[in-house]
Amino acid sequence: MQAGRGGLSIWKKPATRDTEVVVIGSGAFGSSTAYHLAALGHKGVALVDAHEIASQTSPRAAGLTKQVRSHPDMSRLAMLSVQKILRFTEELGEPLTYVQSGSVNIARGDDDEAVIRGEITAGKALGLETYEISFDEMSLLAPLIRPAGIRIIAYTPSDLYLEEPGQLPLGYARAAQKQGVSLLLNTRVTGIRVQDGRVAAVATDKGEIHARIVVDAAGAWARLVAEQVRLRVPILPVRHQLYITDPIPGIEPDHAICRIYDAGVYMRPHQGGLLLGGYERDPQFHDMHKFPPGFEIRDLPLDLSVLQRLTQSVRAQVLLDDQLPVREHRGGLPTMTADGLPIIGPVPAIEGLFVASGCCVGGLSISPAVGQMLAEVVHTGKPSPALEAFSLTRFGREYEADAALHEACARQYTGWYSSLPQMPGRG
Numbered sequence: 215m216q217a218g219r220g221g222l223s224i225w226k227k228p229a230t231r232d233t234e235v236v237v238i239g240s241g242a243f244g245s246s247t248a249y250h251l252a253a254l255g256h257k258g259v260a261l262v263d264a265h266e267i268a269s270q271t272s273p274r275a276a277g278l279t280k281q282v283r284s285h286p287d288m289s290r291l292a293m294l295s296v297q298k299i300l301r302f303t304e305e306l307g308e309p310l311t312y313v314q315s316g317s318v319n320i321a322r323g324d325d326d327e328a329v330i331r332g333e334i335t336a337g338k339a340l341g342l343e344t345y346e347i348s349f350d351e352m353s354l355l356a357p358l359i360r361p362a363g364i365r366i367i368a369y370t371p372s373d374l375y376l377e378e379p380g381q382l383p384l385g386y387a388r389a390a391q392k393q394g395v396s397l398l399l400n401t402r403v404t405g406i407r408v409q410d411g412r413v414a415a416v417a418t419d420k421g422e423i424h425a426r427i428v429v430d431a432a433g434a435w436a437r438l439v440a441e442q443v444r445l446r447v448p449i450l451p452v453r454h455q456l457y458i459t460d461p462i463p464g465i466e467p468d469h470a471i472c473r474i475y476d477a478g479v480y481m482r483p484h485q486g487g488l489l490l491g492g493y494e495r496d497p498q499f500h501d502m503h504k505f506p507p508g509f510e511i512r513d514l515p516l517d518l519s520v521l522q523r524l525t526q527s528v529r530a531q532v533l534l535d536d537q538l539p540v541r542e543h544r545g546g547l548p549t550m551t552a553d554g555l556p557i558i559g560p561v562p563a564i565e566g567l568f569v570a571s572g573c574c575v576g577g578l579s580i581s582p583a584v585g586q587m588l589a590e591v592v593h594t595g596k597p598s599p600a601l602e603a604f605s606l607t608r609f610g611r612e613y614e615a616d617a618a619l620h621e622a623c624a625r626q627y628t629g630w631y632s633s634l635p636q637m638p639g640r641g
């Protein structure tokens with residue numbers, strides 16, 4: 215044994231060659247799934263990661279929750295996740311710093327005004343408190359924002375942000391280990407062995423692990439992992455970035471999360487400064503085959519000018535000094551899907567294989583519910599109506615060609631806040 219990141223003790227190589235479940239990837243999706251499997255009483259669970267625990271895209275997130283989403287089942291996942299975040303430390307005994315600051319969502323044009331009005335109606339139908347506020351009310355919640363060019367503002371008081379997003383997967387991994395889950399770090403899955411139509415084992419660079427259930431939660435690499443069994447998971451990793459400024463007088467931790475929809479820009483306080491990130495107009499998708507072996511997210515080339523352009527685009531609404539020193543600039547590779555919804559659930563053609571990916575830049579905030587629901591599906595062997603909208607089989611053959619997938623993912627990414635929400639049809 216040796217000490218790993220965050221005081222976790224880890225095995226240098228697979229200690230057990232026979233286990234029940236292998237979860238590939240210790241980011242937000244994988245760690246939560248492993249924890250919830252253990253909580254349901256599964257004894258033989260191994261959480262395997264090619265790198266250190268929760269060290270890739272998850273700790274680089276902004277940590278925002280957005281409970282009103284364009285699809286009601288996404289809203290339900292996000293709402294359940296907020297409840298689980300509020301109880302996290304009490305239930306798991308692990309630290310998780312959050313601020314329930316609420317979020318302020320802003321439309322500057324006609325189309326987004328309709329989106330925000332739709333979100334207020336959809337949120338209310340789901341039992342979520344969300345309503346229109348005036349400029350004066352906004353100035354108390356988010357003093358950096360001024361009213362120029364703003365058409366409508368919606369406020370969701372129970373939205374929250376995680377101060378250090380990496381605490382969430384790290385906490386789940388630690389709690390999973392306390393419940394008996396084996397953490398196999400710096401261990402790369404190199405193959406999945408399928409026998410008679412069902413999962414039999416995974417090959418790693420440190421030996422084979424027999425398992426009858428495998429969860430592919432490998433983030434930007436999930437598609438590569440699936441290719442090992444000739445399965446196509448239609449996702450595209452996309453570069454996504456944010457910056458954090460030095461402290462700005464007047465910014466308080468409980469100031470609301472702000473989103474300016476048509477600009478694709480979001481902001482929140484961070485240690486006295488401002489965290490600002492957003493969706494670039496010309497998204498940079500990546501083919502993971504093209505990175506050198508040993509590539510990690512920290513090696514991803516970043517481009518601050520993208521964020522400077524996004525900042526410029528909200529200059530009329532956000533009171534910011536042109537020369538604000540950037541204290542931190544970070545980015546990662548979340549994965550997009552053609553319809554903006556994640557892929558969570560079983561792979562019908564291969565018994566025992568499950569996927570949790572296609573996070574669409576919002577996986578951290580739904581991971582508590584995703585892990586719980588996916589673990590329940592694995593545990594019961596029964597499909598979950600709550601996950602039906604996220605099934606791998608919802609895609610026909612239209613995205614088999616990467617060009618079509620690329621086009622659809624780019625449409626989703628560039629218009630991220632601008633989809634009219636579907637009204638909830640189920641109770």
Ligand SMILES: Cc1cc2nc3c(=O)[nH]c(=O)nc-3n(C[C@H](O)[C@H](O)[C@H](O)COP(=O)(O)OP(=O)(O)OC[C@H]3O[C@@H](n4cnc5c(N)ncnc54)[C@H](O)[C@@H]3O)c2cc1C
Pocket residue numbers: 238239240241242243244262263264265266267268269270271272273274275276277278279401402403404431432433434435436439454455456491544545546547548570571573574575576577578579580
């Ligand atoms: C700048 C930025 C801001 C964001 N803001 C938010 C936000 O505000 N709210 C929100 O909800 N989301 C946000 N996101 C998105 C969020 O970070 C992702 O949705 C989430 O981290 C995805 O988690 P994951 O578990 O799929 O991936 P990861 O965290 O990347 O985990 C995947 C893991 O799989 C491992 N792995 C890969 N291949 C193998 C293999 N062959 N064998 C073993 N292990 C393997 C990797 O080492 C990695 O640890 C943001 C992302 C970025 C980059």
